[in-house]
Amino acid sequence: MNKVFKNIPRILFGKGTLCRIDELIYSFEKKRIVFILDHRIPSVYLEQFKTKNIDIITFPASKGEPTTNQVDNLTEKIKKNNNPEVIVGMGGGSTLDVAKSVSIMLTNPGKSENYQGWDLVKNPPIHKIGIPTLPGSGSEASRTAVLFGPEKKFGINSDYSMFDGLILDSDLMKTLPKDQKFFTGMDCYIHCVESLTGTFINSLSKTYAEKALDLCTNSFLKKYNADEMIVASYLGGASIVNSEVGICHALSYGLSLEFKIRHGIANCIVFKNLGEFYDDHVEKFIKMLDISNIKLPENISKNFTKDILKRMTNMTLQMDKPLTNALGVNWKKIMTPKKIEEIYMKM
Numbered sequence: 203m204n205k206v207f208k209n210i211p212r213i214l215f216g217k218g219t220l221c222r223i224d225e226l227i228y229s230f231e232k233k234r235i236v237f238i239l240d241h242r243i244p245s246v247y248l249e250q251f252k253t254k255n256i257d258i259i260t261f262p263a264s265k266g267e268p269t270t271n272q273v274d275n276l277t278e279k280i281k282k283n284n285n286p287e288v289i290v291g292m293g294g295g296s297t298l299d300v301a302k303s304v305s306i307m308l309t310n311p312g313k314s315e316n317y318q319g320w321d322l323v324k325n326p327p328i329h330k331i332g333i334p335t336l337p338g339s340g341s342e343a344s345r346t347a348v349l350f351g352p353e354k355k356f357g358i359n360s361d362y363s364m365f366d367g368l369i370l371d372s373d374l375m376k377t378l379p380k381d382q383k384f385f386t387g388m389d390c391y392i393h394c395v396e397s398l399t400g401t402f403i404n405s406l407s408k409t410y411a412e413k414a415l416d417l418c419t420n421s422f423l424k425k426y427n428a429d430e431m432i433v434a435s436y437l438g439g440a441s442i443v444n445s446e447v448g449i450c451h452a453l454s455y456g457l458s459l460e461f462k463i464r465h466g467i468a469n470c471i472v473f474k475n476l477g478e479f480y481d482d483h484v485e486k487f488i489k490m491l492d493i494s495n496i497k498l499p500e501n502i503s504k505n506f507t508k509d510i511l512k513r514m515t516n517m518t519l520q521m522d523k524p525l526t527n528a529l530g531v532n533w534k535k536i537m538t539p540k541k542i543e544e545i546y547m548k549m
């Protein structure tokens with residue numbers, strides 16, 4: 203049965219829209235606002251907001267994907283200092299996920315690791331706005347905020363994780379490094395493939411994924427277009443909100459957990475080895491890899507001990523929803539522990 207289709211209610215789209223943020227936050231001048239900012243973003247973008255009611259906190263996004271500890275510490279700090287009414291997340295997928303998590307943890311008791319899973323958040327979060335600066339992760343559209351917990355990499359999957367408003371402004375994406383552009387762009391490509399080939403898809407989310415896949419493929423087979431990639435990232439994200447990811451994400455979480463490999467890169471390493479599931483899409487992916495002249499890490503399986511393989515396999519086996527989406531309710535018959543290890547050993 204189709205789920206209720208979820209989307210972000212208010213979006214400001216277009217070059218130069220950052221300065222119109224007050225249109226997304228009622229009584230902007232009077233609100234206590236905290237910006238959580240990817241530390242790589244030049245602060246010049248925020249000069250225009252230098253008013254008393256805005257505090258800026260930077261998140262060290264390039265140092266690794268966010269942890270539940272980081273979110274809990276940040277939440278404590280923000281609670282003590284600012285007690286804000288609005289959180290604004292600005293940056294790549296990791297920073298957006300931190301902003302989403304903090305907005306939830308400001309109104310929910312305990313530790314953020316207790317909310318990793320599906321629909322565990324009880325209290326409505328505070329208002330949050332997302333401003334992506336690196337297109338592809340789809341975090342701006344999604345109902346998840348992915349964090350490393352003490353033992354697992356898992357999302358806070360909840361309607362409360364969704365932003366209340368977005369600014370999609372390609373002026374903020376002028377100076378992206380080539381590798382980052384590619385790996386995050388491929389996250390979008392893989393979201394679309396997993397959504398389109400999954401069993402949870404319906405015509406509405408299919409149309410989103412098809413268009414996003416087109417735009418994304420154009421950017422990496424022909425010429426990169428930041429405006430189109432913002433749209434692709436958003437539509438690809440919206441498509442998986444209303445379907446699910448698949449085998450590639452289920453396996454890539456294990457890699458990221460053990461070796462702290464970034465999500466976009468981990469996805470690419472896995473996806474290259476999933477020809478038997480995603481045939482033509484993998485072929486196209488390899489073409490895009492060539493055209494963009496990107497070299498993926500090779501032979502990483504030489505570092506896999508028995509224990510590591512077991513932990514990665516266990517992580518994958520916890521990804522029930524993505525694997526049900528990809529392979530149907532009897533996925534355990536296909537994606538056995540032996541099969542998972544076999545795929546990992548190809549990497």
Ligand code: ZN
Binds near residue numbers: 465
């Ligand atoms: Zn992803």
